[in-house]
Amino acid sequence: MKYLRRITGGALTAAVALAAGTACEPGSITEARDQLKRGGLRTLELTVVVTQDSVVIADFLPEGVDTVIGGISGVPIDRQTFIVPAVASFLVPVEFGGNAIDFGDFEDAIRDATINVAQARLVLTNDSAQQVVLSNVIVGVVELNPDGSVPLDGGGAPVYDTTATGVPRSVAVADPGSTVLTVPGNGTDTVDLDAALVVDGLVDLVLDGRRAAVVITGSGSGGGFPVTFLVGTMDLVVLLDLTLPGAGVELSSNTVQDGAELDAADAEQVAERVTKATFTATVVNGTPFAVDIDLAFLDGDLGDADLFALPGAVVIPRITLSGASVDAAGRVTDPATTTVTIELSGTQLQPLLREQFTSRSRISLRASAGSGGRAVVRPGDIVRLDARVAITIQAGENQ
Amino acid sequence: MRCFLALTVLLAGLAGAAHGQAVPERSQGARVDFGYRRTPTLRVDPFRHVMIPHWGFVFSVGARGVNNVLNFRDIGALIKINDEDSILVGDVLDVLGLVPRGLGIGGAAEGEGGFYLGGPLAGGLAIGLSAKGRGYGAFELDDDAIALLRDGNGARQEFTLGDSRGAGIASMEFGVHAVLRIGPVYSADGPRITLGAGARQVRPVVYGRVRSTIENGGRIAVTGDSIIAKIELESFYTPIDEFEASTAFGDRGSGIVADFLVRVEWPTNGLALEAMVANLGSVTVERVERRIFQLDVATTLLDSVIQALEDAEFVIRDTIDLDLTLPRIVRFGASVWANRILQLDISATLPVGGDFPRPFAVDVGSTWRFVRTLPLRVGLVLGDNQGVGFSGGIAIEGRTIFLQIAGQSLGGLFKQASGVAGRFELGLFF
Missing domain, CATH: 2.60.120 (Jelly Rolls)
Known part of the structure; x- marks a missing residue:
């Protein structure tokens, strides 16, 4: 019976260990991760719509305060x-x-x-x-x-x-x-x-x-x-019904937003895996304003800090949106269409993957050409935004 | 179907090969009792003990689990990462990369343990009583359901949940089985026929199931212009708190399932053919909570999808009594003696409906009896969503003691295996 116990006990222990996989643990975390991508890396592309929406001027005003007088x-x-x-x-x-x-x-x-x-x-x-x-x-x-x-x-x-x-x-x-x-x-x-x-x-x-x-x-x-x-x-x-200075007016604001809520290690790994993230937006601008946008973002809640002056902030190259065609009184006659493409690396994307990130936008607003700086906003003046993001990720491939 | 035809041809070949081969009178093959010639399987077999040619008790426990994605090295790697770091999004993507294209993710597990009391009566009749705990579980995640995360949407934009489903049940069983040996018929060397029948009262303890309810698994479309998701899942489960409040054997419902066996043996040439069906009937599980998960989104805003996913949850619809079909098992087997010490077996387990998805599987085995009462077994396992597996075992088939230890490495050997099965049986005879 002693041998019987040894045989059965050993077999059961081996079975349990095998079932748990503990007997098969690699020697290091690196080895373990290599095991999961043992077939090499595959490239995975995911394209998702971010927004396809129209924005009216009222969306930029405090809720419920917009009114219309004389159109x-x-x-x-x-x-x-x-x-x-x-x-x-x-x-x-x-x-x-x-x-x-x-x-x-x-x-x-x-x-x-x-x-x-x-x-x-x-x-x-x-x-x-x-x-x-x-x-x-x-x-x-x-x-x-x-x-x-x-x-x-x-x-x-x-x-x-x-x-x-x-x-x-x-x-x-x-x-x-x-x-x-x-x-x-x-x-x-x-x-x-x-x-x-x-x-x-x-x-x-x-x-x-x-x-x-x-x-x-x-x-x-x-x-x-x-x-x-x-x-x-x-x-x-x-x-x-405004007359803007020739140099335009500049608006700057900071926004603290929720990110993808990954922890630091997760975000770092995803950033390593992302080959690139391409944001593409087609903007149909139906307002009498031409816009230059500078955008910077950084991980965390940074209050009103000027991110453009902070080291480590991701600064997006300036985006320029053409203003709509206007008449002499600054009223929109034809919207203008601009296509914008922004390409970010995985590292640049990393701040967006954490709990929160702060973005600072610096917008330079100019009146569309042809009205002497005058811009009239009417309720029908809208901005149509069609934005998508394509992310290319590398992940383990089956053998 | 092709597998079935191949199996039929193989069986025919075995029968032909065995036709002219007699088992030498003093060979091990000739001296092994008919009950022990029926090679044990690691799969569900309600007749495994009633065939034993002695009166006594048998304690047995066995379990089997297999999947088609992760082998033990992978599982070990995940355990290592989880214990010493943490499993990250990239690791999950890597694991998804291991899912074989076109097959999706599948897994199954079953386990049983209990006691048997029985033995032969007069006139070739044997009877046995059993009390066991048993569990089945299986799931299939359709390839269409994971293709989006595995392959992205560069090449295709339409996905579904397909035939994704999963179910599991743990139950207590009380059974009575009998076999009747007839023969030899026609002549002294004629075939011996074994007829078996039995019934088990199954008392569910825990039950759970989830499945997609929209035809063809609903629709998930992800493009650069819009996101559409229309899916619905239905889950059934017996609440744990209620289970804990009830007794272990519960009044959770019951059902009777029946098992049948026909086996024909030609003792002089060592050929045996067998057909078995098990788990015929249904079981009622009472007070099953039914929940519905619905996601119906058609939007051009990513935020709307994120919000919809955050809001979506399983909502209790009602509590019902559910009739469920246990995994119906249909198994055909054949065995021959290749020489004085070697017995070859092949069996095919067919999927025949039921609430638990079970793929087609073939077991090919060999039993080596260098010593008559100490059979050594090695074999192969094919199909069963795991590719090729290997099995081995040893037994002691004594007059007063019966011991069997067997194991399987499924989908590969040892660390390369994607599944494992083990069985231990100990019998004491009067």
């Missing part, structure tokens, strides 16, 4: 409420904080461009039974003093912001066909005015991080006792 896309600014004392001489500052203005990805472009069209709507409500007449009403933009007060000249008039040529950013306001604003008793008066001059200044000041206000001045007829007050609201809409 032009626009961005509203948060409504502000104020009180107008209908006294002989009133000065009402309406401050717009940084939170009131959000142009999303267009922020830099709108700041650096000249706004050609902006609409302001004033609604004045009179809760008293007596009609109120406001005369010599002027709406202008000022940069507030550090204490929040309105800067005044020696005569007590506001010191308005000015254009580059010294023109004060202010406009007179009156009812159509009149020189005054008339608010009936227990009624309202609504006035729409072209406020591009005012709004362009306001936007520049606010986006530059300075305190700014729209100031309303004038004289009211309700100066008796008790004083009649009007409740007012101001709605501003910036329409995307």
Whole structure:
């Protein structure tokens, strides 16, 4: 029985060891990996669509804020409420904080461009039974003093912001066909005015991080006792009818994105195996902007760091997208098609394979040729993107 | 079909060769009991013990596992990588490269262990009772299902899950089998006929199955312009928590399966022909949880596919009682004595439906009896999704003790093998 136990025990042990494969382990990890590709390497090509989609300008704006006036896309600014004392001489500052203005990805472009069209709507409500007449009403933009007060000249008039040529950013306001604003008793008066001059200044000041206000001045007829007050609201809409500087405007932003979520060793091995990854995109640009794109990315969450200046960042050669053909007013007449090909090596691809990567895009936006720098964005202006990636990988081949 | 024809020709050849050959009276061949002349197989054989010509107990355990992709060197390499580093995406791609084109990935395993009590009665009748635990498992991943990751989509863009499926069951079995030996008929040297029949009550313990339910395995199309995936998988399994709460033998359902055997032997020339069918009938598995996995995507956005894959999961549809068919086994065998000490065997195990995919397989064996009670066995295994395998074994066929140790190296020898089988049997006779 002793021999029987030896024989059976040995056989069972051998069988278990064989079944587990432990008896067949190679001497090193390198040997083990060579074993799995014992037949040599095969080349595997995988082509996958990344996106085939249309992008409208609204996709670049904060969600839900896009509007259309007169066929032009626009961005509203948060409504502000104020009180107008209908006294002989009133000065009402309406401050717009940084939170009131959000142009999303267009922020830099709108700041650096000249706004050609902006609409302001004033609604004045009179809760008293007596009609109120406001005369010599002027709406202008000022940069507030550090204490929040309105800067005044020696005569007590506001010191308005000015254009580059010294023109004060202010406009007179009156009812159509009149020189005054008339608010009936227990009624309202609504006035729409072209406020591009005012709004362009306001936007520049606010986006530059300075305190700014729209100031309303004038004289009211309700100066008796008790004083009649009007409740007012101001709605501003910036329409995307812009004049861009000849050199264009530059937008830079960092985005932290999820990668393929491979661990370091996995990513390194995949990078070694990838012969090349070719991104091909056909872009049909239906916007009045020509675009130069510089792109860099690097592994990890790097906040707002300038990746172009960081060693080790993968920098993609500049991509240039032609702008659509436009008329003299900057309106799109024919979209332009550009095909872009970017080829990355496995090593360059490696940052995209980890948990997160930061990409920095530096976009130079220029108005399409032929409009003198003017660009008008309409809701139908779209960018159609047809992008695919082809990855060539080497992997073990069967014998 | 070609394999079957080839086997038929081979059997005919063996029969012809044996026709004129008598087993010498004092040779080992002539002295071996009829029960032991029936060469044991490492496959399922419900009649293996009831043929033993003595009363007693037999404890037996056996297992068999094979796949068509990884050999033991590969498995060892994966274990090494997993233990000392980690299995990386590139390693998985390398393994996919080992999948033979056109065949996909296939694997099967079975195991059994238990006790037998029985022996011969009067008049050539033998009867045996058995209690065993048994498990079957098999899977097939269609070549179309893995071609995308193995070959990429440069040459082709359309893929399916094909006939991908997998199933496994572990059960307890209580059986009774009997064989009746008749003969010699016609003359003293005439053939002896053995008829066998038996039934087993099968009580499932754990069951699981998954399969593609859309015709032709659904559709997966990956191009540079779009991604389309319309697939549906259905899984059945008996929840483990419920299994743990129940008794080991469970009230998970039951079924009766039947086995039959016909064997004809010509003792003087050593020829034997045999046909066996096993696992006829079905088994009811109760309270099986059915789940559905659906993926229906047609998009031009890679992100949409990633999101759909993240959202897709097996969703419980219902809990049902399931009738399943165990692997039906049809086996034809033949054996001859080549000389005084050498017996040659060939058997073919045919796939005949059932819920577990089982490919065609042929076993060719030789039994060398330099000492009558100490047979040595070597042989070949063909088919069975593993190419060529080798088998060997040794046994002690004594009056009071029976011991058998046998093993197979499937798909190659030792480290080159892609499967292994082993069997140990110990009998004590009164």
